[in-house]
Amino acid sequence: MEKKTMMENYTRAAYEKGVFAGAWLLAENGEIVTKGAVGFHDPAGRLPMQEDSIFDIGSVSKQFTAAAIMLLRRDGLLDLEDEITKFFPDIPFKGITIRHLLTHTGGLPDCFAWIIRTAKTEHTIPDNGVVLRFLTESGKTPDFAPGEQWAYSNTGYALLAEIAAKVSGIPFAELLQKKLFEPAGMTSTRLCHRIRDGLAIENLAEGLCYENGGWVAAQDSAWKDVVVSLDGSEGDGFVKSNIFDMLAWDRALRNDTILTKEEQAMMYTPARLNNGEIGGGGYGFGWGIFDQEGLARIAWHEGNLPGYLSWYGHFLDTDRVLAVLCSRDGFDARAIEGFFNGMLTIALGYEGQPVQLTEEMATVDPDRSGWESFCGAYETKGTGYLIEKIYPENGDLFAEIFDTESGRRFAARMYPFGENTFGIRESSDDIVFEDGCLTFGDNSCKKL
Secondary structure (H helix, E strand, C coil): CCHHHHHHHHHHHHHHCCCCCEEEEEEECCEEEEEEEECECCCCCCCECCCCCEEECHHHHHHHHHHHHHHHHHCCCCCCCCEHHHCCCCCCCCCCEHHHHHHCCCCCCCCHHHHHHHHHHHCCCCCCCHHHHHHHHCCCCCCCCCCCCCCCCHHHHHHHHHHHHHHHCCCHHHHHHHHHHHHHCCCCCEECCCCCCCCCCCCECCCEEEECCEEEEHHHCCCHHHHHHCCCCCCCCCEEECHHHHHHHHHHHHCCCCCCHHHHHHHCCCCECCCCCECCCCECCCCEEEEECCCEEEEEEEEEECCEEEEEEEECCCCEEEEEEECEECCCHHHHHHHHHHHHHHHCCCCCCCCCCHHHHCCCCCCCCCHHHHCEEECCCCCCEEEEEEEEECCEEEEEEEECCCCCEEEEEEEECCCCEEEECCEEEEEEEECCEEEECCEEEEEC
16 A cells, blocks of 8 residues: 555544644655645534644644754854853852753753743743753752763753854744745744744644643643743744745755754764763754664654644655654543554554553453552652552552642553553553552652
8 A cells, every 4th residue: 555545544544543633745856746635624514624834833843943953054154062051150050061952961950840830830931941951050969970860851941042143143943044044945934922922823733731631722721821831932842834844844854954964963963971972862952863783864853842742754765754643632641642653653664553542551450460469659750751659440450640740739540561561541650569669760669
């Protein structure tokens, strides 16, 4: 079956299961192989999705931040080995360079929870300069010494935007527009703050979150504090674009319109830690680097924020690009991860695995005899989703979860995958019980 048919069938199946609503595009050698849109713009389901619909692409934006830094480096306004204190001497974090920020190896603590609390306390939507306040006022210490570990850092990319604005002398959004989007022919793309500035964006696909059995606008959901409080951020996200502009960006990269081949090669080179190991499974400057011999070498990134999910792949060993932009979030994280993987598989010329919801993957008629031993309170340490308590309800197990990033708590039904392994819709990570401990993602916590 040809890629066009496979991808059209795959997106339709994902839409019918509630996993995907958005637009996609696959191009090879500059020619569109398949494109399309499914779903609706609005919670009421009245406005059909369009192929040129605009989406917030989330952290896919980081590649633009990195590209802007490379242009400022070319102009002699900064160097990759410059320490951040060169630009902002009051920041009490020493030894962290621009290179560390680009590759998520600087060790800066996460700023989101602090910014959300500050925004609520001060009754404002702060601009991106609040990241400087966070670094100087929060009292947080480094998560690790520069170059010792890899940890994804929105703080670092927000700080890169502040550095770029300072050395260029123009606002970061204007820098991206003049240096990247306009030269690349990305006529529908911009970095903007829709909520903070009260903007009406034509043809915007409204970001929707699944809540209480239905879809609601992200700014009206349980994620409201996150969506509103962080709307002034820059560098780490908040670029709005569509599939056709992302194709234009791919062509600009391949034609060396903005960045030279040498500059791009630097960006696509995985960072190494101080011990020589590759960090983050392969991450360059604003790009994840997938490199599997005999299959593909891809510079890629995903975006994930309340109401929006996105995946973008710039293939390095062949002239191919895949853009998948979605305006639904929170229905089933495991299913959406499988969907994105399936889209990539089809782009590579193979048939994608059927999209499955978490409950469809669960064990049928599981043995519940040992479940009582899993129930109780657990220590909470680490970042991301922390499970505070496991409890039974109507024959099933539920997890009470605290999200360290947003500060919200929620209950999640657990679906059994084995004797001591479970999954939840809200995360693609497994929950594993063993020897009185609970492991969930990168966190392992003892039962209290």
